[in-house]
Amino acid sequence: MRAGCRAAKGGRHTAAVWRRESEGLIQIMEAAGGRLIVSGMSEALALNEPVVFIANHMGMLETFFLPAILMAHGDVSFVVKQSLLDYPLFGPLLGATHPIALTRQDPRGDLKTVLTRGCELLKQGRSIVIFPQATRASAFTPSKFNSLGAKLAARAGVPIVPLALKTDFMRVGKWVRDFGSLDRELPIYFRCAPPIMPPINSRDAQAEVVAFIRCCLTEWGGQIDDGEVADEESEPES
Structure with a gap:
């Protein structure tokens, strides 16, 4: 990762470098006793166009591993989150890959940023990965899973790929939230659903994404928490 960080700071960071760094982190995880199970990717990977990947969010592992996948x-x-770009080593890598950074101080401004900048990047051929939750959590709360990703895809006229994940192999940290203890008994799961093709009704697509994630987490023994209604303007966290 240090080499990738130097490349980013020197303006030499490329998609290939980022993917290689992500693959290296997966290898470290596997050496530490982790098991990665990936499924359902073939239809998404076969699409010859950018998409919006909409996923639940448990921790930092998905941000580290998804580039490789x-x-x-x-x-x-x-x-x-804007604050992620300030992380040592990881921040420069992420910052060199055209992220959409949110302040978490201005929900309306963040909403506009995602819709405007997201459409620009999609037109350039870049797919967008969005975690429509106000915070990372081990339990999936459907009512707090906002529809910003579905709205972005509908506005841009691109497919949605629902992405369910379970990454509580690494717990939320007690002292440093992003890095906690490892539970080697828990596999790491990533699964994509078949793409939802345009034209997209954002409300229907949102329901389909939530149902898919709920189904996968139930199968994997994950936690479902039916709580409060989502704030449609609350920004995603990564």
């Missing part, structure tokens, strides 16, 4: 489809940009 999704960049077989093409270049991707993540919707992330």
Whole structure:
């Protein structure tokens, strides 16, 4: 990762570098006893156009690992917290890949940023990865999973690829939230649903994404928490 960081700071960071760094992190995870199970990717990877990947969000592992998995489809940009770009090593790597950075201070402004900048990047051929939750959590709360990703895809006229994941192999940290203890008994799951093709009704697409994630987490023994109604303007976190 240090080499990738130097490349980013020197303006030499490329998609290939980012993907290679992500693959290296997966190898480290596997050496530490982790098991990665990936499924359902073939239809998404076969699409010859950018898409919006809409996923639940448990922790930092998905931000680290998804580039290696999704960049077989093409270049991707993540919707992330601005503060992630300040992380040592990881921040410069992420910052060199055209992320959509949100402040979390101005929900309306962040909404506009995602819709405007997201459409621009999609037109350039970059897929977007969005986690429509206000915070990372081990339990999936459907009512707090906002529809911003579906709205972006509908506005841009691109497919949605629902993405369910379970990454509680690494727990939320007690002292440093992004890095906690490892539970080697828990596999790491990533699964894509068949693409939802345009024209897209954002409300129907949102329901389909939520149902897919709920089904996968139930199968994997994940936690479902039916809680409060989502704030449609609350920004995603990465």
